[in-house]
Amino acid sequence: xxxxxxxxxxxxxxxxxxxxxxxxxxxxxxxxxxxxxxxxxxxxxxxxxxxxxxxxxxxxxxxxxxxxxxxxxxxxxxxxxxxxxxxxxxxxxxxxxxxxxxxxxxxxxxxxxxxxxxxxxxxxxxxxxxxxxxxxxxxxxxxxxxxxxxxxxxxxxxxxxxxxxxxxxxxxxxxxxxxxxxxxxxxxxxxxxxxxxxxxxxxxxxxxxxxxxxxxxxxxxxxxxxxxxxxxxxxxxxxxxxxxxxxxxxxxxxxxxxxxxxxxxxxxxxxxxxxxxxxxxxxxxxxxxxxxxxxxxxxxxxxxxxxxxxxxxxxxxxxxxxxxxxxxxxxxxxxxxxxxxxxxxxxxxxxxxxxxxxxxxxxxxxxxxxxxxxx
Numbered sequence: 001x002x003x004x005x006x007x008x009x010x011x012x013x014x015x016x017x018x019x020x021x022x023x024x025x026x027x028x029x030x031x032x033x034x035x036x037x038x039x040x041x042x043x044x045x046x047x048x049x050x051x052x053x054x055x056x057x058x059x060x061x062x063x064x065x066x067x068x069x070x071x072x073x074x075x076x077x078x079x080x081x082x083x084x085x086x087x088x089x090x091x092x093x094x095x096x097x098x099x100x101x102x103x104x105x106x107x108x109x110x111x112x113x114x115x116x117x118x119x120x121x122x123x124x125x126x127x128x129x130x131x132x133x134x135x136x137x138x139x140x141x142x143x144x145x146x147x148x149x150x151x152x153x154x155x156x157x158x159x160x161x162x163x164x165x166x167x168x169x170x171x172x173x174x175x176x177x178x179x180x181x182x183x184x185x186x187x188x189x190x191x192x193x194x195x196x197x198x199x200x201x202x203x204x205x206x207x208x209x210x211x212x213x214x215x216x217x218x219x220x221x222x223x224x225x226x227x228x229x230x231x232x233x234x235x236x237x238x239x240x241x242x243x244x245x246x247x248x249x250x251x252x253x254x255x256x257x258x259x260x261x262x263x264x265x266x267x268x269x270x271x272x273x274x275x276x277x278x279x280x281x282x283x284x285x286x287x288x289x290x291x292x293x294x295x296x297x298x299x300x301x302x303x304x305x306x307x308x309x310x311x312x313x314x315x316x317x318x319x320x321x322x323x324x325x326x327x328x329x330x331x332x333x334x335x336x337x338x339x340x341x342x343x344x345x346x347x348x349x350x351x352x353x354x355x356x357x358x359x360x361x362x363x364x365x366x367x368x369x370x371x372x373x374x375x
Contacts, residue, residue, distance in 0.1 A: 004107055006030050006182070012107035015098045021135065024149055025184040026174075031104075032180030034141050035097035038200065040120050044076045046088050051282050053089035057127050057163060064128065066162035082124035085195075092116040093311045095284065098202075103345060105137070105204055110342075111276050111315055116202040119200035120197035121145075129169035129192035131155065137184050138191075140177035143199020148174045148184055150190040166190055182351050186225060195283035207276070221271045228260050273322030285311060285324070292371075297361050301372035306360060307346040307372040314342035331355050 001011040008027040019025045033340040034350070045053035047069045048342050060083060065165030067075075069088075092115060102116040114134070119127075119140075129148070138147070148171040156167045177183060185191055187208060192303075193201065209217075230245055232253065256262075261286050271360065279285075292300060308314065314323045319335045321328040321342070334356050341347050343345065 002318065006104060006109075015035070015107075019184060019186075021186050023186065024189060026054060026175055027182045027184070029180050030182035031101070033137075034101065034202070035181075037142065038091065038095065038118055040086075040198075041179075042093075043086055043088050043118060043120050044071070044073070044090065044268045046094060047076070047086060050095065050283055052094070053282060055087045057087070058084040058124065059128070063159075064161045064165060065162055075217050080124050082232070083126075085119050085121040085125040085127055086157065087117060087119040087127075089117045090115040090280075091118045095102070095308060099310045101139075101202065102204060105114065106343075108206070110313065111272070112206045112208075114205040114207045117205065119201045120199075122198050123195055125195040126193060127163065128165035129190060130164050130166055131188045131190045132185070132205070133210075135185070135206045136188055136295065137182055137204040138164060139182045139202040139204070140179070141200040141202055142179055143195060143197035145175060145199060146174065146175050146194050146196055147181075148192045149185065155188070160345070166189065166192075217275050218268075218271055222261065222263070223275065223367065226261055228257060230257070232257070254373075269317045270327070271317055273317065273327065274318060274325055277315050277322045280327035283311050285309065287301060287365055287367050288370065291365060294357075294361055297364055298357055301360065302349050304374050305346060305348045305370075305372040306352070306364075306369050308341065308369045309367060312368045316342055317347075321353060323363070328359065341369075 001010045001013050002013075003011055006024075006027070009031060016088075034133075046052050046054075048071055050070055054071065056067040056071065058065045059082075062261070068197070083154075090101040097118055098118075101115065104215065129150075131270050148169075150172045152170050152172075154166075154168055158165045158167050169190060171192070175181075175183065177184075179199075183191075234249065234253070234310060240355050312324055314321060314328075316322065316339050319330075319332065320332060321335070321338050328338065334353055337347060337351050337353065337356060340351060360369070
């Protein structure tokens with residue numbers, strides 16, 4: 001079993017067995033080399049974009065306020081010296097070295113990884129005591145931040161607040177995180193972070209869709225794929241004594257029609273492949289500004305290989321492959337190579353085959369991947 005630096009030298013097996021979904025874990029010095037700093041200027045620039053989810057949370061005069069981006073430059077220049085936080089989702093979609101941090105959590109299934117959000121706060125900046133419905137790793141980058149945590153069951157929120165702030169937070173443990181320290185919290189574990197110095201929190205969040213969302217999305221998936229023959233008919237109909245009553249025979253017949261709707265393990269797998277790789281509504285893929293033709297593209301990937309776009313996700317189950325909400329049709333001989341691309345997010349020239357080129361070219365033109373950068 002391999003020790004993982006991100007987990008303070010703990011193995012993935014130990015972490016999953018003893019902490020995942022169970023209890024918090026503080027890891028000192030988990031990741032101190034985070035690459036080029038993503039400072040406030042970078043975050044504010046991202047927060048001006050239409051295709052980036054961003055929020056600004058302030059606590060002033062005893063009240064919480066929430067604003068959603070995109071933000072005008074003048075709005076952010078008016079911020080006070082303390083008591084606010086700016087949060088930007090999916091920074092991994094925009095900066096390669098931030099994406100590299102997210103994919104270092106490959107001791108978890110990619111199907112569960114959501115995004116890397118960055119929040120910046122000056123002294124006093126906070127989003128209040130709250131809990132998340134999903135697992136999260138909180139990595140401190142620059143400055144110091146005090147975290148108080150609680151396993152409390154009281155989940156009542158402050159009424160009329162624009163964000164979900166716990167009404168009665170009861171601290172059980174307290175930590176001060178410095179640069180490189182990381183705190184793991186299981187779902188619904190109350191936490192309250194307050195910046196002591198200007199700094200950032202890199203939040204690595206995990207997907208945990210509700211049962212209602214899964215059921216709803218599955219029904220949407222089914223409606224485009226089911227085909228039931230026949231039509232409602234009642235040739236033996238008799239005059240009703242109560243014309244407004246739903247007749248038992250109608251209910252029974254419709255019940256028999258609906259009972260034809262069925263699914264199996266393959267159906268569920270196919271649904272998850274489409275659903276879990278479907279881009280969020282604000283995510284768009286950009287075709288290359290200067291497109292390579294087929295010959296140029298083939299030569300480029302033959303020289304350097306291919307790398308997934310930062311926004312692209314490929315998942316698979318056996319020979320079923322899914323990318324950005326669509327099923328990929330690949331030859332049996334190429335399945336292993338496509339699986340490797342899904343796992344490692346890039347392929348070397350030696351791993352490519354001629355039969356992969358048509359689909360690789362199609363995805364390149366859609367902005368899903370590109371020739372890998374030369375080392």
